Amino acid sequence: MxxxxxxxxxxxxxxxxxxxxxxxxxxxxxxxxxxxxxxxxxxxxxxxxxxxxxxxxxxxxxxxxxxxxxxxxxxxxxxxxxxxxxxxxxxxxxxxxxxxxxxxxxxxxxxxxxxxxxxxxxxxxxxxxxxxxxxxxxxxxxxxxxxxxxxxxxxxxxxxxxxxTRVRYPKKPSEPSPAASTDQAPINPGISAEDLHHALQQMDAFIDVTPEDLEELIRASELHARRRSIGEVFSQNG
Known part of the structure; x- marks a missing residue:
């Protein structure tokens, strides 16, 4: 401890x-x-x-x-x-x-x-x-x-x-990710910026991050997870 x-x-x-x-x-x-x-x-x-x-x-x-x-x-x-x-x-x-x-x-x-x-x-x-x-x-x-x-x-x-120097400033709201589209039937329910905004409010603390940043990070993590799972499937079949 x-x-x-x-x-x-x-x-x-x-x-x-x-x-x-x-x-x-x-x-x-x-x-x-x-x-x-x-x-x-x-x-x-x-x-x-x-x-x-x-x-x-x-x-x-x-x-x-x-x-x-x-x-x-x-x-x-x-x-x-x-x-x-x-x-x-x-x-x-x-x-x-x-x-x-x-x-x-x-x-x-x-x-x-x-x-x-x-x-x-x-x-x-x-x-x-x-x-x-x-x-x-x-x-x-x-x-x-x-x-x-x-x-x-x-x-x-x-x-x-x-x-x-190729760093976008000020921060712009991220565009909806294709992973959030209901047509693609994602494995996990889509998380929107509004959901993250409410989650940040429930944290009851100062957090230096925007809901858009969190949403973009989650979408990128989901994409990497899908690629990894597909790669594991191919490696097992191979």
Whole structure:
């Protein structure tokens, strides 16, 4: 029992190749550099550098796990917007302190969940907006402009780089698989995206995957299983 619990702490095996690591790493570096540099042109380097932490974290999501639900365009744009507005509101009423910063990140998370734009780096952004450096704090509600500019720049960089390197972004709903057709009489009942959506709701936890991704994975697994079973039949007859 103890061994099984310890094994849960060990890193899981990855399904990506080193070439994909390199592709994503280059994108993360270029996307962060572009976002911070462009933001510094309008609001100065100190303000842009103050945002580099959340932007770098967003870059990893948008370039390394771009198919995840937390990395989609509305997640970063809506998440940054929620975090900034909530944090500036907290500052307006409670001032800048550690307590207000912690309150801001909690309220920002609730607002992101309500608007379906959960984006983890926005949590760090909420803390930074409250505990801002003098240059950023002097902007007041104007802090919303450089934050959103950085988010849009990162999104544009991800759209350009991912698609140029043959990674489809943003994630599009998968088309119905032929395996789901009732005419083909599949062995197992067809599982639709709606079924998976309800299943994810019953999990009662944050899972960074879309029903479409799960459906596509199940269809591919069914196809491989059928090919394997056919191959075993031929090998036995041979």
């Amino acid at each position: 103890q061994t099984r619990w310890i094994s849960r702490l060990l890193p899981a095996a990855t399904n990506t190749r080193p070439t994909e690591w390199s592709r994503a790493a280059i994108g993360v570096s270029l996307g962060t550099l572009f976002s911070v540099w462009f933001c510094s042109l309008f609001y100065g380097l100190p303000v842009a550098m103050h945002l580099i932490g959340p932007l770098g974290a967003s870059a990893i999501l948008l370039f390394a796990v771009s198919s995840g639900a937390l990395a989609q365009p509305w997640s970063i744009v809506g998440g940054y917007l929620c975090a900034t507005v909530v944090s500036l509101g907290v500052v307006h009423f409670l001032g800048r302190s550690l307590d207000s910063a912690c309150l801001a990140v909690g309220l920002a998370m609730i607002s992101m969940c309500l608007l379906r734009c959960l984006h983890p780096p926005a949590g760090a952004l909420a803390l930074l907006v409250v505990l801002a450096d003098p240059d950023s704090a002097s902007l007041g509600w104007g802090m919303l402009a450089p934050v959103m500019l950085g988010a849009v720049c990162m999104l544009l960089a991800a759209l350009a780089y991912n698609n140029l």
